[in-house]
Amino acid sequence: xxxxxxxxxxxxxxxxxxxxxxxxxxxxxxxxxxxxxxxxxxxxxxxxxxxxxxxxxxxxxxxxxxxxxxxxxxxxxxxxxxxxxxxxxxxxxxxxxxxxxxxxxxxxxxxxxxxxxxxxxxxxxxxxxxxxxxxxxxxxxxxxxxxxxxxxxxxxxxxxxxxxxxxxxxxxxxxxxxxxxxxxxxxxxxxxxxxxxxxxxxxxxxxxxxxxxxxxxxxxxxxxxxxxxxxxxxxxxxxxxxxxxxxxxxxxxxxxxxxxxxxxxxxxxxxxxxxxxxxxxxxxxxxxxxxxxxxxxxxxxxxxxxxxxxxxxxxxxxxxx
Numbered sequence: 001x002x003x004x005x006x007x008x009x010x011x012x013x014x015x016x017x018x019x020x021x022x023x024x025x026x027x028x029x030x031x032x033x034x035x036x037x038x039x040x041x042x043x044x045x046x047x048x049x050x051x052x053x054x055x056x057x058x059x060x061x062x063x064x065x066x067x068x069x070x071x072x073x074x075x076x077x078x079x080x081x082x083x084x085x086x087x088x089x090x091x092x093x094x095x096x097x098x099x100x101x102x103x104x105x106x107x108x109x110x111x112x113x114x115x116x117x118x119x120x121x122x123x124x125x126x127x128x129x130x131x132x133x134x135x136x137x138x139x140x141x142x143x144x145x146x147x148x149x150x151x152x153x154x155x156x157x158x159x160x161x162x163x164x165x166x167x168x169x170x171x172x173x174x175x176x177x178x179x180x181x182x183x184x185x186x187x188x189x190x191x192x193x194x195x196x197x198x199x200x201x202x203x204x205x206x207x208x209x210x211x212x213x214x215x216x217x218x219x220x221x222x223x224x225x226x227x228x229x230x231x232x233x234x235x236x237x238x239x240x241x242x243x244x245x246x247x248x249x250x251x252x253x254x255x256x257x258x259x260x261x262x263x264x265x266x267x268x269x270x271x272x273x274x275x276x277x278x279x280x281x282x283x284x285x286x287x288x289x290x291x292x293x294x295x296x297x298x299x300x301x302x303x304x305x306x307x308x309x310x311x312x313x314x315x316x317x318x319x320x321x
Contacts, residue, residue: 002032003106004085008039008075009093013046016093020054020061023099027060030103037062037079037319038093042069048315055317062318066311073175074311080165082319086110088165092156098196105159108191115164115187118150118179119157121197144224145180150192153179157195161187177220237295245288251281 005023009016020036027034038051040063048065055061064078076090087109091097101119108117134154141153154176168181179190255278262268 001035001085003027003034003087003089003102004083005034005036005089005091005099005102006039006076006079006083007036007091007093008041008072008079009043009047010041010069011043011045011047012093013043013050015095016047016050017054019093019095019099020058023102024058024060026099026102032106035060035062035083035085035318037064037082039063039075039079040065041071041075042066052317059318063316064313064319065315067314068312070311071173073170073173076175076178077170078311078313080168080170083162083165086162088160088162090156090158090160096198097157098198101157101193101195105157105193108193109159109161112191113189114159114191115161115189116179116182117159117191117193118152119155119195120150120152120192121155122151122194123197141177141180141220144220145177145183147179147183147190150179150190152192153177155195163187237291241288241291241293241295243288244284244291248281248284248286248288251277251284255281 007019016038023034023036038061040048040051048063051061051063055063062082064075064082066075079090080088087106089102089105091099097119105117105119108114134152138151138153142148142150145153147153158178160182164182164185164187167185167187168178170178170181174181182188183190255275
């Protein structure tokens with residue numbers, strides 16, 4: 001199979017038929033063999049009924065229905081797991097991503113050898129309250145990830161070589177950083193294509209609000225830490241804890257030697273416990289011990305973190321259970 005199109009969605013009943021018909025026209029015009037995998041992420045409207053109707057009309061339609069809303073990353077994870085195409089294309093269900101971009105994205109992966117190609121919506125039709133934070137967010141993501149050539153990490157329109165999606169784990173809200181995940185997995189030929197961005201035709205955006213950007217930064221910090229220390233948390237916590245404990249221990253030792261010298265030379269001196277340095281040193285030793293234990297526990301957790309991608313799927317269409 002040439003292409004798998006993975007489409008996560010939440011309450012997009014108005015756009016689904018139009019989107020599939022558009023994808024179908026593009027695929028037929030280019031003679032691609034394909035499948036479209038809709039992931040219904042706990043929609044409360046008629047989205048699932050529309051998908052069932054499309055599946056009766058075309059055997060190329062496949063679908064997954066979550067029992068509740070999990071988010072975009074879990075939807076992509078399950079879609080990637082089922083995808084069979086040589087190239088996997090992801091796009092949003094709101095018609096803001098154009099299926100006409102699919103042939104060029106496919107050629108960049110198959111003919112030009114890219115592992116991943118990310119869309120770049122150079123001209124956007126989003127409100128200023130969304131575009132300005134997005135630019136700041138992407139600048140930070142470029143700096144931390146080291147992927148300098150990407151301008152829009154969070155663009156839903158992307159193309160992947162099949163082996164890329166089979167070798168990365170998208171969880172939590174890490175869909176924003178799939179290029180970073182791919183790079184960490186060893187797929188470093190990452191490209192970008194300027195794509196057409198259309199104004200939303202139906203409904204309203206499901207991804208507005210300040211918490212979206214705050215969570216984005218927190219996830220980026222988490223991913224940076226996991227990439228550098230995820231497999232070896234003891235290396236960072238144990239190191240910091242040891243340093244703090246050592247400094248605190250030396251400080252207490254110095255206070256003790258000073259007290260002993262004063263006693264042997266009959267020099268009047270106040271109690272060690274009256275000195276603020278004693279409590280500072282003791283606190284550093286306690287914090288150092290806690291950091292060391294945090295690293296130790298982190299090591300234990302990292303060795304037994306199974307089941308974080310266990311989602312309740314209610315129904316499937318055209319896919320094996």
